[in-house]
Amino acid sequence: MGKKRCVAMLLAGGKGSRLYSLTKNLAKPAIxxxxxxxxxxxxxxxCSNSGIETVGVLTQYQPLVLNSxxxxxxxxxxxxxxxxxxxxxPYSESSEVKWYTGTASAIYQNQNYLxxxxxxxxxxxxxxxxxxxxxxWMLEYHIQKQADASISVxxxxxxxxxRFGIMNTNEDMDIIEFEEKPKKPxxxxxxxxxxxxxxxxxxxxLEEDDENSHSTHDFGKDIIPMxxxxxxxxxxxxxxxxxxxxxxxxxxxxxxxxLLDDSSELNISDYxxxxxxxxxxxxxxxxSSEAIVKESLINEGCTISGNIEKSIVFQGVNVGTGSVxxxxxxxxxxxxxENAYIEKAIVPSDxxxxxGMVIKPKEGKDDVVLVTEExxxxxxx
Amino acid sequence: MLKTMLGVIDAxxxxxxxxELISHRTLAAxxxxxxxxxxxxxxxxxxxxxxxxxAIFPKYQYRSLMDHLxxxxxxxxxxxxxxxxxxxxxxxxxxxxxxxxxxxxxxNMDYFYRSKQxxxxxxxxxxxxxxxxxxxxxxxxxxxxxxxxxxxKGDSLEVYLIKKSLLIDLILTRDITGYTCMKDVMLDxxxxxxxxxxxxxGYAEKIDSISAYFEVSKExxxxxxxxxxxxxxxxxFTKVKxxxxxxxxxxxxxxxxxxxxxxxxxxxxxxxxxSRAVKIGKGSRLKNCIIMQKCSIGEDCVxxxxxxxxxxxxxxxxxxxxxxxxxxxxxxGTVQGALMNS
Numbered sequence: 243m244g245k246k247r248c249v250a251m252l253l254a255g256g257k258g259s260r261l262y263s264l265t266k267n268l269a270k271p272a273i274x275x276x277x278x279x280x281x282x283x284x285x286x287x288x289c290s291n292s293g294i295e296t297v298g299v300l301t302q303y304q305p306l307v308l309n310s311x312x313x314x315x316x317x318x319x320x321x322x323x324x325x326x327x328x329x330x331x332p333y334s335e336s337s338e339v340k341w342y343t344g345t346a347s348a349i350y351q352n353q354n355y356l357x358x359x360x361x362x363x364x365x366x367x368x369x370x371x372x373x374x375x376x377x378x379w380m381l382e383y384h385i386q387k388q389a390d391a392s393i394s395v396x397x398x399x400x401x402x403x404x405r406f407g408i409m410n411t412n413e414d415m416d417i418i419e420f421e422e423k424p425k426k427p428x429x430x431x432x433x434x435x436x437x438x439x440x441x442x443x444x445x446x447x448l449e450e451d452d453e454n455s456h457s458t459h460d461f462g463k464d465i466i467p468m469x470x471x472x473x474x475x476x477x478x479x480x481x482x483x484x485x486x487x488x489x490x491x492x493x494x495x496x497x498x499x500x501l502l503d504d505s506s507e508l509n510i511s512d513y514x515x516x517x518x519x520x521x522x523x524x525x526x527x528x529x530s531s532e533a534i535v536k537e538s539l540i541n542e543g544c545t546i547s548g549n550i551e552k553s554i555v556f557q558g559v560n561v562g563t564g565s566v567x568x569x570x571x572x573x574x575x576x577x578x579x580e581n582a583y584i585e586k587a588i589v590p591s592d593x594x595x596x597x598g599m600v601i602k603p604k605e606g607k608d609d610v611v612l613v614t615e616e617x618x619x620x621x622x623x
Numbered sequence: 624m625l626k627t628m629l630g631v632i633d634a635x636x637x638x639x640x641x642x643e644l645i646s647h648r649t650l651a652a653x654x655x656x657x658x659x660x661x662x663x664x665x666x667x668x669x670x671x672x673x674x675x676x677x678a679i680f681p682k683y684q685y686r687s688l689m690d691h692l693x694x695x696x697x698x699x700x701x702x703x704x705x706x707x708x709x710x711x712x713x714x715x716x717x718x719x720x721x722x723x724x725x726x727x728x729x730x731n732m733d734y735f736y737r738s739k740q741x742x743x744x745x746x747x748x749x750x751x752x753x754x755x756x757x758x759x760x761x762x763x764x765x766x767x768x769x770x771x772x773x774x775x776k777g778d779s780l781e782v783y784l785i786k787k788s789l790l791i792d793l794i795l796t797r798d799i800t801g802y803t804c805m806k807d808v809m810l811d812x813x814x815x816x817x818x819x820x821x822x823x824x825g826y827a828e829k830i831d832s833i834s835a836y837f838e839v840s841k842e843x844x845x846x847x848x849x850x851x852x853x854x855x856x857x858x859x860f861t862k863v864k865x866x867x868x869x870x871x872x873x874x875x876x877x878x879x880x881x882x883x884x885x886x887x888x889x890x891x892x893x894x895x896x897x898s899r900a901v902k903i904g905k906g907s908r909l910k911n912c913i914i915m916q917k918c919s920i921g922e923d924c925v926x927x928x929x930x931x932x933x934x935x936x937x938x939x940x941x942x943x944x945x946x947x948x949x950x951x952x953x954x955x956g957t958v959q960g961a962l963m964n965s
Contacts, residue, residue, distance in 0.1 A: 276867075276868070277867070277868035278867065278868050278884075510867045511867050511870075511885070511887075516865050517865075517867070518865050519865070521863045521864075521865065523858050523860060523861075523863070525656070525657070525658070525849075525853045525859070525881075526656070526657035526658050526881045526882055526883040526884070526896075526897075527869065527881070527882050527883075528844075528849070528880075528881050529877040529878065529879070529880050529881075529882060530878070530879060531878045531879045533877070533878070534876065535871045535877055536871060536872070536873050537871065537872060537873050538870075538871050539867075539868040539869070539870055539871075540868055540869055540871065540882075541868040541869075541884065542658075542868075542883070542884055550871075554868075555868075556868075
C-alpha cells in the first residue's frame, strides 16, 4: 500500500438511542435524510470532495445495512486502486471479540489499518452530522499552525452552549481548556467532533490511554485533555456554515425541514459540492391529476395522488388520492393510503399508512410524531 | 451446452423524420421518459433476460451514446468475461436498408468467433418495450426454427433470434447471397431457412418519427403503459446521475406529469415529461411538453405541444405552441426569446 498524507477514520458505530424505532435495526449513520440520502453520505461526500480518498469506516451497531450500503465506496468515488473506503468492524483477536468501547479505543484497535498507509495525519470524523466541509482546508490550517492536534469548532448561541463540549481558547485559537456541557460556559465555541492529529502523536497517546484503566477511551473526554495537560499544541479550527446533529427525532425532523427553507445555508443543489449517495434505480416521479404539491422535495420513483405540503418525500413512496401530508418526512418505500392525514410526523421506511388514518402531534403538544408499526396496528384493529 | 443468447444492438439507424433531435446525437441516445435514453429499453430487456454479452454497433454521432454506456456498469455489463462491447461503424460504409447490417458485423467477426453463446438476438435500438426474451428462445428451440422474428400486432418489431453459427454463415456469404441485413433474409423466398414469428402481446412502440416520439411519451404517462414499461422485477436500467430530489415551490401546479430529479418547479406543468435539472419559472404554464435535461424556462412563459432538446434557455414571457400532431421542436442549446415565432 502506498504512503498517504492523510487518512480519514469515520466513526459510524453509534446506536443513536434517542431515535428509538428508527435505529432499532439500523445504525444511526444509515438513517435516511433529505429525501434521497443517508446521514453518512454527507461525511463521505465531504471526504471525496476534499480529495481525501482513503477512508476507514468503523461500524459496530447493527452494521448490516451500513456495511452493504458502503460496499466498496463506488457511490462516493471512493473505489480506488490505492486506498479508497474500507469498512472496519470490530474483530476477534485470539479468543475474544474486541468491541469498540470508546471512540479512541476504536481507532487504537485499527492501528494495523493505519500502518498500511503510514499517514502523516489522521482525520477523525463521525457519521452523525449534516454539514458540508472541505477537510483539506482544515488540514492546511493544522499544518500551518504546526499543531499536534486541531479540533473543528463552531459558534453556538450562548443560550445553548451548555449542551455542547466547549473549547476555551486564547487569542491565537490555541485550546487551553475543554469543558463538557459546562453549566457556566466561558466560551461559545462547540466541538464538532472533527479532529486532525499528527499520526505519530496520536499513536503515542492512544497507547498511553489504553493502559489507563480509568479512562473511558473517548477523544473528547480523555485524549484531548491529555494533550492539553502535556502542553501540546492543540488548536481550534473555526468552521462557519450549517452543521446539525441529528441525534433526536426532533432534530432529525428540523434538519429535514431546513432543506425546504430558502434562507438555510444547507444547499444540496450545489454542483461544486455534490452529496453522493447510492442511487436506487427508479423511474422518474409521477404526479397525478389529483395531486397538489407545494413547497416540498420529492425523489424518484414516487407516485403522488394526494396533497403534499412543506414535506420531504423519499424514493418509492406512494401517496393515495385525498391524503394530506403536511410538514412531514416520508421515508423510502412508505405507502400512504387514501384520505389519510399526516402532519408534523416522520414515517419510517416501508411503513404502510392505511386509508383514513390521522397522524398529528397530540393536543397542546408540539412534538414530532415518529410513526411506528404499533400505531398502525392499533388503528387497524 | 447451455442454450444461451448474446445480444446485438444495431444502433446505426437514422430516421430522417427525427432530424431535429438526432442531427447531433445518434438515435440510440435519444433522451426519453424523463431519465432514459432510447437504447435503455432493449439493453435492459436483454440483461433482464439473462443475456450477459451485448455488442452495440453505432454509426453516427455516437459520443453521447458512448458516454451514456460507459463500461456498461449501470446495466450490470461491466464484467470480467463477456459484458458490453462497442463497435463503431466506419462512416464510409453505405447506409444499410435494415437492421443487422452484415457488412458492419463482418468488420467485427472476432466478437462472434470468441463468444461462447449459441444464439444471437439481433435487435434495433429504437423500440420502447419491456420484454422477456426467454419465451422467444424456448419457442425457437422447440419449433426448430432457423430464424425467429418478433412481431407486435402483426408488424415486425425488427428483433430477430438466430443461431450464431447461422448468423456467421450469412455474414461470410453476403457477397454471394446478396443479403445485406437480416430483413433481406426474411423477405427473400428463395432460401430453405425455416422462418418463424413470435407475436409479443405487450406494449411495444418504435420511435421512428417526431410524432411517434411525442405520442409514445404521452402514452407513458398513462397507468396502462407505465405498468407495462416500469416493472419492478425487470427494471429499465440507465446511467445514474447524482441529482438532488426535485423541489416544488409555493407557486405552480403539476398535473399528470413525470418529473425527474434535480428540477425546480415554480410554474404549472400538465401532461408533460420533465427531465433532470430543469428549471421552470413562476407563472409559466406548460402543457403537453417534453423538456429535456438542464433546460431553463423563465417566468410567465406559455409552452404547449413543445419539445425542448437539452440545454435550451427560454426567456421570460415567451410563447411557443405546436400542434397536437406536429409539436414545436427546439434544438439543443438554443436560446429562445419572447419575440421568436412558432
